[in-house]
Amino acid sequence: MIKLISECFVKPKYVTESSKKLYHLSPGDIVMLSIDPIQKGLLFSLNNHNNTTEIVSNLVQNxxxxxxxxxxHFYPLAGRFTTRKLENGSSIFIDCNKGPGARLIHARALNLSVSDIVSPIDVTICHCLFDLGEKMVNFDGISKALLSIQVTELLDGLFIGFSINHTIVDGTSFIHFVSMLSEIYNSTHSFSSYNKIVHISRMPVFNYNKFWFDGDPEEDSILKIPVLNLNQLIFRGYNPGxxxxxxxxxxxxxxxxxxxKANQECGTHNVLSSFLALTGFVWKSIxxxxxxxxxxxxxxxxAIGIRSRVDPPVSDDYFGNIVSKAEWGCKVEELLGRDLGWAAMNLHKLVKAHDGNVITDFYKGLAKSPFVIPRGFEEDPLGETGLIMGGSTRFxxxxxxxxxxxxxGIRMGYANKEDGKIxxxxxxxxxxxxxxEICLRPHVMATLESDPEFMQFVSYN
Structure with missing residues (x-):
């Protein structure tokens, strides 16, 4: 289905003093070593153009x-992970000059059109539009690209799929990079000369270690993980079924x-957001x-973005992982026996309670005792009874x-798919x-699709 046309690796146009240094990971970065990259991509139509192949080839070159x-500007994405043995432990960091650089793939989908991507009910077909369908976990950034971009030529359009190592970026940083790459592209692709100096509107901020440590951030920036061989913390055999x-x-x-509906049921006005109402509604329905x-x-x-919740706030330009997860649970009979407002209000209280003190205490503890989340544990430790809401409508x-x-449209790849993941x-x-994007067991999805109470709020494009 997918034919590889070309593949290359891209280094920074020039080396800066900053990129010559080692890039140390934060506690929030290290947590992600055993899970998948972030994969999101964009679908574009070329229906009104005559020579799709030529357009795509030019786009790949530009x-x-x-x-x-x-x-x-985003120099860590060109490097590779490196590990080092320490006394009674080990560390991992990025050597920004190690390896051949970021991966750029030009591929052709032999029988896929735009409608095949945007119209089908199920979207597993999109897996092949990222990294040629190859799978990895974040720790594999020791030998594999931390950033991979696949441009796939369709019969009447193209898809640009971005895979970025989740140890380096959260959703905010992911969108930051993609938007700045687009900004650079749009300011340079029309120029015949490639020697133009390009400035970007949002420079990334690195090494925010002062947020995590009570002591000297430079001295404490090398985090010791209490195992001699990091491989023993990485689980590649996880199968979501x-x-x-x-x-x-x-x-x-x-x-x-x-x-x-949610606010009326709680007797409130604009206290409950539309997103929390939607989350409560989907949770009840599933x-x-x-x-x-x-x-x-x-x-x-x-999954909660916490940059604005700490004091002082952390800029959206900080490049790294600053996210947290909050959970709230109840008995099934409570959730289904109460109205939407009850579920949404409890989620609202959960988010409000997740304040700067809670977050800072957690991350400072994480800095003292770093750990890696085991694959498959983070999504649903209850075993197909809960759900996790990730992503953001603000990206x-x-x-x-x-x-x-x-x-x-936006489509995702194979990464981080679990039963109940949204x-x-x-x-x-x-x-x-x-x-x-909702991932469920097939029989549960079929039941959800046939639920008129749920589907009345779903629109069709």
Missing amino acids: LKHSLSIALV QLRERIFHFSSSSLKNLKI TKARNLPSNQETKCFL DMFGSEFGLGRAL TASPGCEGGGSVDL
Whole structure:
């Protein structure tokens, strides 16, 4: 289905003093070593163009140049991980000059059109649009690219798939890089000379170690993990089992109605956000579809961006992982026996309680005793009874255009898929709409799709 046309590795256009130094990972980075990269991509139509192959070839060449400039600013993405033995432990960091650089792939989908990507109910077909379908965990950045971009030529369009090592970036940093790469591309691809100096509107901020440590941040920046061989913490054999992956579209009017409903049921006005109302609604709907015992415990896990929650706040330009996860649970009979407002209000209280003191205490403890999350544990330790809501509707992926206009849609790859995993993105229709990629066991997905109470809020594009 996918034919490799070309592959190359891209280094920064020039080396800076900063990129000559070793790049030390933060406690929040190290936690991610055993899970998958972040994979998101953009689908573009070329339906009105005659020579799709020529357009894609030119885009790949211009992207190669733009990437070399972007890597001057985002230099850790061009390197590889390196480990070092310490007394009673080991450390891991990035050598920014190790390895051949970031990976750039040009591929052709022999029988895929734009409609095959944007229209199907299930979206597993998109796995091959990232890293040629090859799989890795973040720790494999010792020998594999920390950043990989695959440009796939379709019959009437193209797809740009970004895979970035999740040990280096959270969702905020991922979007930061993609948007700056697009900014560079749009400012340089029309120039015949490639010697133009390009400045970007948002420079990344590195080495924010002072946030994590009570002592000297430079002295404490090398974190010791209490094992001599990091390989023993990495689990590559995790299999999530059979899943269906589907994108559900929620229009701005559907979200408004859910928000009004949740607030009315709680007797509040605008206290509950549309996103928390949506989360509570989806949690209730999936729990119902699973047909769990009434006394079974179910939990909702929320991935929470914490940059604005700490004091002083951490800039969105900081490049790294500053995220946290909060959870709230109850019995199935409670969740399904109460209204939407009850579920949304409890999630609201959970988020409010996750303040700067809680976050800072957790990360300072993590700095003293770093650990790696075991694969498969982080998503649903209860065993197919809970769900985790990741992603964000605030990540402006659609703002990255690469000279092609607004993308038709955002799609994800194989990475970090579990039963009950939900990834939120801005809706393809804009206007405050939301797209949710939901991963469920096939029989549960079929039950959810046949639930009129759930589907009445789903729109079709």
